[in-house]
Amino acid sequence: MSVTVRSEQACFGGTIGVYSHASRETGTEMRFSVFVPPGAAARPRPALYFLAGLTCTEETFMIKAGALRHAADHGLVLVAPDTSPRGLGLPGEEDSWDFGTGAGFYLDAEAEPWRPHYRMYSYVTRELPALIEAGFPVQAGRRGVFGHSMGGHGALVIGLRNPETYRSVSAFAPICNPVAVPWGEKAFGHYLGPDRSRWTAWDASLLMRQRPFPDSILVDQGMKDQFLDGQLRPESLESAAAAVGQKLVLRRHEGYDHSYWFIQSFIADHLAWHAERLGT
């Protein structure tokens, strides 16, 4: 597995880099960014994966979230993958901002023509961690995951499906119940096909009812979020948690919207949350 360094720059005493490689899962060149905190060369650190939202790339979170300062303080390696394969030229891939390129939804597609390439779940949970653990100073198997919006959905689903691998899970304004909202219906309908019984394996509120996550989950939600009514459904996650005794810290913040200004404002709490659970 060969990784190309696109850029590496000093930041907070560590290194922020953008890398690319030929992905086996997607059949495309994939990019990801990594922040390595100071001191990691001498003592490998836990890896915390951030999954970004619709239209974002591997750069968005690193630049806009203000997370690196806290990752440096806590000694966490931050990893941010891209949000989908790119440049495949599949029909419809570029037609809308909430489907196709930039909108991989962190699942493994089952319907054509997406099936062979839109495999962001396997990419994020297997191929990318293998690359990271081989090439960066991280502790193998010591992972946390968090994300925003579509990436919050991804983080919740990945944590709930792999509690043995991911020790900490949090999300900003996640799509909590995608089978029941327009974004999810559009994406799942195309990627997974019309049989809705195939969708449930990728819905955090449904997964949680089957098997809660063994630790508490942190979710922040802005109350002026322009997508709160209709797309996010934190109340579905809350109901699922209540039904099965899942510990859930769901914080509703008056006045905050869906942007990275919202994420910035609460990012310190998320880094502390993961650091505590990953044992930095």
Place this chain on the structure above:
Amino acid sequence: MSVTVRSEQACFGGTIGVYSHASRETGTEMRFSVFVPPGAAARPRPALYFLAGLTCTEETFMIKAGALRHAADHGLVLVAPDTSPRGLGLPGEEDSWDFGTGAGFYLDAEAEPWRPHYRMYSYVTRELPALIEAGFPVQAGRRGVFGHSMGGHGALVIGLRNPETYRSVSAFAPICNPVAVPWGEKAFGHYLGPDRSRWTAWDASLLMRQRPFPDSILVDQGMKDQFLDGQLRPESLESAAAAVGQKLVLRRHEGYDHSYWFIQSFIADHLAWHAERLGT
């Protein structure tokens, strides 16, 4: 003076907004961004102006520098203007990234066709502060200024020319001696004309020798900065400071480049520097 709200979003308990207005100084619509920290409505705060570098806009610093957290903590209002007038259609204005649009150099042009519009010095030191003090919860006359690269030049020049108004000055990788480097020669040659005696009023290293700033100045410089050799000349500022007894904290950082990753890494120190001097 009428200001249009382009956006206003909650961030760190305060508000980040982008605003526009018809500028008297430039004869164009100008945009600026403002972060108002929590509590400012009840008790107005000092205003700290950030001047960005070549190609940047009023948004760059607010999104990329990670400054808002610290401004909220210290109770500082942050103001970031655009880097030049835009859309004038002057010949040559769009031909290069280091001159014209996005490259106003924070001076008042004296040569045609720039003279009537490229008046960023008067804009930043007079027109914009008047707008800010009229429309935002800031303490009148309690100002600090800092900036990056071309904006570091701007901050140093503005502080040195107006020590009674600006109580605190700092810079990241400033163009310290523009009359002697390609960026400055190109910009000053066009904006000010070929008579180099007209240039000295806009060069920090020369201004400092005439009249030092009454307080210490903080400058951070990365030693892997791709523009350090040839464009920035921190040694000129250092020599000027030594010659006239100017207090100067010039920190050279191994491994850091010219980017906002560098700025992020040391932004907390700059906010603390200004907060201490502005008496928040």
